[in-house]
Amino acid sequence: MTDTIFMVFAVMSIASAIAVVTWRNPVHCVLALIASFAGVAGLFYLLSAPFIAVMQIIIYAGAIIVLFLFVIMLLNLKKNEMGGDAPVQDRLFTVFLCVITVIILSIPVVATFTGTFYDQYKKTFPKPDANLGITETIGQEIFSAHALAFELISILIIAALIGAIYLAKKRQRG
Amino acid sequence: MELKELVTRFIWLIPAAPLAGFIINGLWGRRFSKNFVTLIGCLGPFIALLVSIAGFRALSMIAPAERADGIVYTLYNWISAGSLHVDIQFIIDPLSSIMLLVVTGVGFLIHLYSIGYMGHDKGYSRYFAFLNLFMFAMLILVLANNLLMMFIGWEGVGLCSYLLIGFWFEDNEKASAGKKAFIVNRIGDFGFILAIFLIFTSCGTLTFSGISEQAKTLAPGVLTAIAILLFVGATGKSAQIPLYVWLPDAMAGPTPVSALIHAATMVTAGVYMVGRMSAIYVNSPEALIIVSIIGGLTALYAATIGLVQNDIKKVLAYSTISQLGYMFLGMGVMAFSAGIFHLVTHAFFKALLFLCAGSVIHAMSGEQDMRKMGGLWRKIPVTFACFVIGAIAIAGVPPFAGFFSKDEILWKTLERYETTHAGLYAVLWVIGLLSALMTAFYMFRLIAMTFFGAPRANEEIMHHVHESPFSMTSVLVTLAILSLIGGFIGVPHLLGGHNWIEGYLEPVWAHPESAGAVTTEAANHSMEIINIIVSVLAGLAGILGALLIYTKFTALPAKLTESNSGKFVHRIVYNKYYIDEIYNALVIQPIKYLSALLWLIFDMAIIDGGLVDLSATLIAVFSQLSRRIQNGIVNNYAMLIFIGAILMLCFFVAQMAA
Amino acid sequence: MFNPTNCLILSILLFAIGAYGVIAKRNILIMLMSVEIMLNAANLAFLTFARLYNDPTAHVFVLMNMAVAAAEVAVGLALLICVFRHKKSVDSTKLNLLKW
Structure with a gap:
């Protein structure tokens, strides 16, 4: 059950984050950003941090997003003022860089948490502290x-x- | 001892005071009022003069035997590299004390004179700044206790000479006269610096006392090489054959400058240097012979040119060269005291003559050609009187200053007749006598053409002729008095004096036999008397001849130059034996062609094309590549940061794995 | 069931997406949003470790992080408005004066 909810939130935050960096219209981006923040907030809750999760909603989805929206409205950008994306070859190179980052950062994570350490952890600290978060x-x-x-x-x-x-x-x- | 300590502590003031004047006037002179510039400009030399007098006084209180060591003050250690140790060290010994008095005394008087002479010039503050800088450099030269420091002063006076000859640099001819002086001096300086190197490698020291000690131990060949190289330096600075060509052109500068730098002080630096290096010269007879021959030839040669010049300052310039030749003749016959004695008296009367000439030029509204003067003596009597005193002094009529010093040199030359090379010294004596005759002749030719006869200038100029202001005439009178009595510091024993200057300077020279004490032998008295009589007669003959020819028989010179042979000789002499043209053809043009060739091959092709342009092109190519990184777009910088972060991550992960 | 691997991988992915946004987008607004995503990714990693070690310090860190993010967005957007007044654009390529 928890795994399913985790997956839902995970997909929600990743997908909307991708939407933020691919869509062109800032208003749409902001809306996608709300979804991403909400997904992350759900993940926070799952990680037994209910207070932080609520703060995430209030500060990010509340204050920061509203600030973004205000600025977007204030500027009232026309199409030619928006900037858009880098050239294709630059974007492909950036994607390449990001993939490398993901791989490099994943190596220690995977190496650590699939080995003996994780098995021990599962045995010794299976339950979170009740007071945490x-x-x-x-x-x-x-x-x-x-x-x-x-x-x-x-x-x-x-x-x-x-x-x-x-x-x-x-x-x-x- | 009180005074000695005081002087020791304040020696540095002698060069520092004019230097301060130079800095203040040089930096802010334009903003000051004229009076303030004058005050600053004259204060420095005045302080230097006071300290110099105190130094002289302190030195004379020391026992004669210890005077040679002098009053020494080390300011700081300048260079200390391996075996080379050079201190900024000042010395006041008999030689430098005499020189100090001359430089600061005459220098201060000429500063005073300049107030009136340069009063209306727009470069007034610049003029005083340069003059002060010159005083500084000259005093460094005089006070130096080692060759390298002397060289600084040597170069410094050369620079100031250049700056002041080209003082009116708007005039192209004057600017190039300055350049000529500088470049010709450079040749001599090259010899001087080679001599310094040679001395350092052979003696291992550059202080004068150290060199004097080592000199005897050196190989004769090395000694002669050093002596000749030093003398090459002296010929440049002191305008001797073959490097004298710059001095006549140097008259392009303001007249007080000609008086100070190109008559009284800077040009005598060569004589002073030879005196300082007496230890080297005494041990090298060959070099001494060369010095005396060059000196004698220069004296005669310049005097002949002086006979036919028409520019009042040119006559004095050639006269200066001739008198400098005299000094070197004295040095060459080891009569060092007599040479320095002549240096001192010459500083008095030549400065006087130049300043009088300046006064005349001032009166004539800038005219320098004597053919356009005449009949001035009633209009400017003070200048006239002073000029006559100066002329009599240079002509060698007793009891004026020039008589004693010139006679001393001639006598010392004649005395050498009894040693080896008898013929040579006899010839030199005759040459000296002839030069003395000609000197008297051209000086009084100058006086006759300038002051006597009917005025040849136009009405308007003659109307403007006026006596110079008091600030100028007072200096003239002071110098005239000095020219009158200056000789009494060296009255020979024969005439009842005791030759004070010779005794005073004696401790400085390397060999006791070069001092004049031996001349008191009775056997030589008759010779000495003959010498005195002959030289006085020569001077008087020159004076009378000139006065007669140029006042009574005025047609005679023209008749002489008109005749066939006379015309030929006159043209050669008038054009200074075409030496400038010969130098131009033999030295300057080949150097120009060689330079052009080197410029085309080395500069243009190899250095510019091969090295400079190539490196520039390489840099341009790499810049073209690297400028793409620096395009100013924030995103690209962010990407570079990101790449850097990834590399660091790679490093950490790799380390973790290891 | 809590699985730290999944959470951390998710955090890495979010971080990479944010980085892509900062580098590849030329709209300063969206670049700022991408920065927020990156910060969120960091927060997620913090909380994962807090859970792993039962340590509340990481929670404090996350709160500080949020405060800094809020401040950053406020200043960033103010700057953006400033830039927009001058350049009439939020295109980052128009702001290339940094190369001089």
Whole structure:
């Protein structure tokens, strides 16, 4: 049962990601991106991270996607302003590079998780920790061990906020 | 001892003060007011003069026996490479102290004179900057305690000479006169630097004291080679045969420059250098003979040309060459003190003559041709009086300065008659006497043509003729006084003096026998008296002859040059024996053709075509290939980053597998 | 049944697709979206390992990651608007001043 749900979410996120990078119309791309994010959020839930899954929906599918849509509407792009794709030979070369990446990165993954380590793991840690991924655990983790990082992130976001406003603001003439 | 320590601590000020003046005036002179430029320009030489006087005073307080070591101050270690150690080291010994006084004293006076002379020139600040730079270089040359440092000053004065001859560089002829001086000097400098190399390889040191110690131990051949190469350098700087050709052209510069650089100081650097290297020359009789022959020939040769020149400054230029020849004649007969003595007196009266000539030119609104002058003595009496004093001094009439020094050289030449090569020295003595006669003749020819007779200039110029401002005439008077009394530092024993300069300089020279103490023998007295009488007579004869011919019998010169043989001789001499043309045909043209050939073959074909263009083409080809990477599109850069990341991943995975 | 191999391979695939988008697309908007996909892939890998080792630190990392992503998108889109004002285009090939 879990495997089936996993497969559904996996196919959903991969397929819509491919749609994002192949379609031309930004609005369509954004819609596909929502689907991809939703699929990934489902995967997060399956990986016993319900809080993160919800955050994924709120931040990505909520805030970021809305931001994208707003900008698309604001720019009101015409066809000749959109850019499109690289030449075919470049795209083929990029695909080639991506395939190589996938292969190279898969080698250690497959080597590790199909060998004896995985068998041992299956025996010793078959069940996830009940507390993993619930809000309380994460909250305690953030506000104890990672308090400094948390504060720094808030500074970063403020800086980004101010920067974004400054950049997007219309310049005063003169 | 107080003063000595003080002087030691502040020797560096002597060259540094003019250098500071050069830097300040050179960098910001255009923005300063004229008065401030003047102040800065004259302050440097003045400080140098004060320190030099203090140095001279400190030196005379040292016991005579220890004076040769001098006051030495090491500023810092300049080069230390293997066995080569060169310090920036200043020395004030009797020789350099005398030279310092001459350079800073005459130099300072000429700075003062320039205030009036160059007052209306638009390059006023540039002029003072260059003049200060010259003072700096000349003082480095004089103060140097090793050959390499001397060479810096040597090159420095050459550079300043070039800059100041071509001071009015808008005039093409003047600019090329500067180039000529520079290039001819380069030939001499080449000899000088070869001599430095040879000295270093054979002596292993470049300090003067070290060279003096080593000189006796060297092989005679090496010594003679060094001496002759050094002398080649001296012929370039001091305008001797065969490298004298630049000096007459150097008169293109402003007249104070001619007075300072091309009469009083820079051109005597060669004499000074030979004096410094006396240890080498004393041990090489062959080189001494060459020096004396070249000196004597130059003295005579330049004097003959001086007889027929019509340009007031050209006459003085050839006179300078002739007098420099005299100095080398003195050096060549090992009368080093007499040579330096003549250097000092010559600096006084030749600077005076040049400055007077400058005053005349100033009065005549820039006219230099004596045929267009005449009758000026009533209009510019101070200049006239000073000029006459200078002329009498150079003619060698007692008790003016030139008499003592010139007589000393002639006497020392004659004295050598009793040694080997008797005939040679007798001839040289006669040559010296003839030159003295001619010197007196052309100087008074100049005076007669310039100051006496009816005015030959047009009304308008004559109307403008005026005496120079006080800043100029005061300098003239000062120098005239110096020309009058300068000779008394070296009155010979015979005339009741005790030849102070000879005794003062004696510790510096390599051989005691070169100093003049031996001349007091009674047997030589009659000879010496004859010598004095003959040389004074020669001077007086020249003066009277010139005055008579050019004031009473004015038709005589024209008649002489009109006659067939006279015309031929006159044309040759007037055109300076066609030496410039001969050099042009024998040296300059072949070099030009060779250069053109080398240019075509080596520069154009091999270096430009084969090396420069090829490397450029190769780079262009590779650039064409690599510029495709750098196309400015972000995606391509992202791809390159991605490729790099993949390569790194490959590396890590490979390491994991291993 | 939890299988880390599948999750990691999925993460790698998502990453590769994102990288393709960044390199091959010439529309800056879509390039930014592709960057988001790559970040998601990274998050997925993080959570997989969190599950594997029962370690909540990775969860914190993912949250930080999201915050950074949000900031990045905000600034990126602001820049995009800026660029669009000047060039009237979101084509990345029009922005080739980097070669000078």
